[in-house]
Amino acid sequence: MTEEPREFNAASFYAYLKEGQFMGVRCRSCGKLSAEARPMCPACHSREVEWFRFSGQGQLSAFTCISVVPAALAEKGYGRNNPYCSGIVTLAEGPRISARILGVDAASPQTIATGMNLALALEDLDEDKPALAFGPA
Amino acid sequence: MATSLTSAKRRQLGRPVSIVGAGMSRFGAFRDKTSRDLFVEAFQDLLEHLDQGIDVADIECGYIGNYSADLFEGQGHTAPILADWLGMTPTPVTRIENACASSGSALREGVMAIASGMYDVVLVGGVEKMTNLPTEGVTDVLASAADGLYEVPAGLTFPGIYGALAKAHMDRYETNLSHLLKVGIKNHNNGALNPKAQFNASLRDMLERRKARAEQQGGPVPDWRDEMDFLNDARANPWIAWPLRLYDCAPITDGASCVLLVAAEIAANFTDKPVHIAGTGQASGRPLHDAEELTSLSAAREAAAQAYAMAGVAPQDIQVAEVHDCFTIAEIIATEDLGFFEPGAGPRAVDEGRTALHGDRPINTSGGLKAKGHPVGASGVAQVIETFHQLRGEAGPRQVPNPNLELGLTHNVGGTGGTCVVNILRRG
Numbered sequence: 001m002t003e004e005p006r007e008f009n010a011a012s013f014y015a016y017l018k019e020g021q022f023m024g025v026r027c028r029s030c031g032k033l034s035a036e037a038r039p040m041c042p043a044c045h046s047r048e049v050e051w052f053r054f055s056g057q058g059q060l061s062a063f064t065c066i067s068v069v070p071a072a073l074a075e076k077g078y079g080r081n082n083p084y085c086s087g088i089v090t091l092a093e094g095p096r097i098s099a100r101i102l103g104v105d106a107a108s109p110q111t112i113a114t115g116m117n118l119a120l121a122l123e124d125l126d127e128d129k130p131a132l133a134f135g136p137a
Numbered sequence: 138m139a140t141s142l143t144s145a146k147r148r149q150l151g152r153p154v155s156i157v158g159a160g161m162s163r164f165g166a167f168r169d170k171t172s173r174d175l176f177v178e179a180f181q182d183l184l185e186h187l188d189q190g191i192d193v194a195d196i197e198c199g200y201i202g203n204y205s206a207d208l209f210e211g212q213g214h215t216a217p218i219l220a221d222w223l224g225m226t227p228t229p230v231t232r233i234e235n236a237c238a239s240s241g242s243a244l245r246e247g248v249m250a251i252a253s254g255m256y257d258v259v260l261v262g263g264v265e266k267m268t269n270l271p272t273e274g275v276t277d278v279l280a281s282a283a284d285g286l287y288e289v290p291a292g293l294t295f296p297g298i299y300g301a302l303a304k305a306h307m308d309r310y311e312t313n314l315s316h317l318l319k320v321g322i323k324n325h326n327n328g329a330l331n332p333k334a335q336f337n338a339s340l341r342d343m344l345e346r347r348k349a350r351a352e353q354q355g356g357p358v359p360d361w362r363d364e365m366d367f368l369n370d371a372r373a374n375p376w377i378a379w380p381l382r383l384y385d386c387a388p389i390t391d392g393a394s395c396v397l398l399v400a401a402e403i404a405a406n407f408t409d410k411p412v413h414i415a416g417t418g419q420a421s422g423r424p425l426h427d428a429e430e431l432t433s434l435s436a437a438r439e440a441a442a443q444a445y446a447m448a449g450v451a452p453q454d455i456q457v458a459e460v461h462d463c464f465t466i467a468e469i470i471a472t473e474d475l476g477f478f479e480p481g482a483g484p485r486a487v488d489e490g491r492t493a494l495h496g497d498r499p500i501n502t503s504g505g506l507k508a509k510g511h512p513v514g515a516s517g518v519a520q521v522i523e524t525f526h527q528l529r530g531e532a533g534p535r536q537v538p539n540p541n542l543e544l545g546l547t548h549n550v551g552g553t554g555g556t557c558v559v560n561i562l563r564r565g
């Protein structure tokens with residue numbers, strides 16, 4: 001018996017992430033890949049989408065090191081004296097996605113290089129508020 | 138492919154629409170004022186300065202931009218409350234929410250309501266009361282204008298997303314931190330000439346005042362020689378979201394703005410100096426990670442193309458502009474997206490002083506969001522107000538020195554490019 005496919009939404013996206021898988025969707029009509037779990041293809045409007053497992057490999061395309069932090073990250077100890085890095089990752093399969101960038105020195109942004117190779121990082125995943133994160137490959 | 142600024146379908150208004158009056162509250166931090174107090178202040182300013190007056194009962198409809206009184210003040214359903222406090226009930230008033238482009242969108246709704254033929258006299262405006270919350274709270278409320286499922290969990294804040302845009306611009310072009318700081322210096326110089334601005338002072342004045350205060354208090358006096366020294370001092374100008382610092386960010390502001398729109402055919406009943414809506418455009422964009430480019434806002438290019446097509450003008454024809462400088466990098470990108478400068482040429486234009494009050498392309502003569510203040514829901518219409526005053530030659534000490542001023546433009550962005558509204562105004 002095959003498992004019922006999961007609904008294409010953020011709940012499924014983050015459930016997969018907690019299981020260690022970065023799952024986006026692929027449009028069966030036009031082939032467009034999306035790193036977000038969308039129930040409809042934004043390019044051709046087809047509802048024929050399927051889960052697509054991303055390799056978790058990518059490159060850092062832009063980033064920022066944030067010192068004035070949202071409440072959720074202040075709770076984790078980030079702030080003026082302990083900034084964190086977030087960025088835009090271009091995935092090996094093509095699409096881009098926003099993600100936390102771990103394993104870099106956010107207090108010294110000049111040491112972080114756009115273009116650096118990244119890999120999906122699951123080790124610091126928060127069970128309650130899972131977030132996509134990458135680290136140096 | 139980026140949108141071509143000459144490719145938009147040419148849409149036209151059903152009939153011409155004019156702006157005949159404008160009013161604005163003081164922008165700043167006002168502990169005891171609520172949205173309704175701020176909007177009443179703006180409305181009174183409008184009534185006092187409407188050349189030939191109006192009976193409020195003659196206003197047929199209203200659209201008010203407001204981002205989030207719900208989260209900032211715990212007040213939803215703000216439109217009828219404002220209608221009541223303006224003494225306008227039972228006139229229909231609708232709240233429009235498009236983040237920081239809320240009142241830009243409200244203005245468009247008003248323009249279309251008149252162009253449709255349904256109404257002749259419409260009030261449009263915007264209001265935001267932001268300073269009740271601490272900075273962390275404001276950061277969270279503003280972040281809710283980004284994608285709560287795929288951007289916010291990644292730790293991206295509103296300054297954070299613009300920080301990433303800035304980094305991408307620096308990687309691709311010659312842009313550096315000094316270019317960003319120079320935008321802030323310029324806008325503060327303009328804000329110093331605007332009595333309604335939150336920062337009605339140049340950065341030079343602000344740093345001299347700080348030095349004087351330190352001297353009075355007998356503490357160590359900072360050795361800043363000029364604005365750049367001050368802005369490069371990490372204690373005076375701390376990082377918010379590298380490469381953006383405190384003085385790269387628009388402040389947290391309370392304020393309200395409104396203008397009176399009428400069918401052009403009756404504009405003479407209100408003023409001898411109407412300003413006409415020559416073109417208007419609005420577009421939607423995607424989160425930065427799904428954007429075509431990391432150095433441009435596609436919605437801005439599309440909205441601009443629509444507005445240029447409707448007005449039948451080109452970027453080179455625009456003589457004065459208010460652009461959405463929620464962050465210094467946003468102004469540089471705006472001047473490129475609007476076609477004033479080639480992509481990547483924005484920073485050089487700043488270096489050459491071309492966007493200063495006396496430059497050939499004055500940008501943000503009001504002080505911009507940076508110095509005038511950024512009560513998010515009020516900013517789009519406040520930009521229109523500055524352009525209205527410039528085109529009527531009544532901008533006082535910050536009037537651009539161009540005797541043939543005819544065309545102005547406003548560029549109002551919601552969030553990080555999810556919405557953009559561009560209006561082109563023509564002197565009547």
Ligand SMILES: [Zn+2]
Nearest residue numbers: 027030041044
């Ligand atoms: Zn498709």
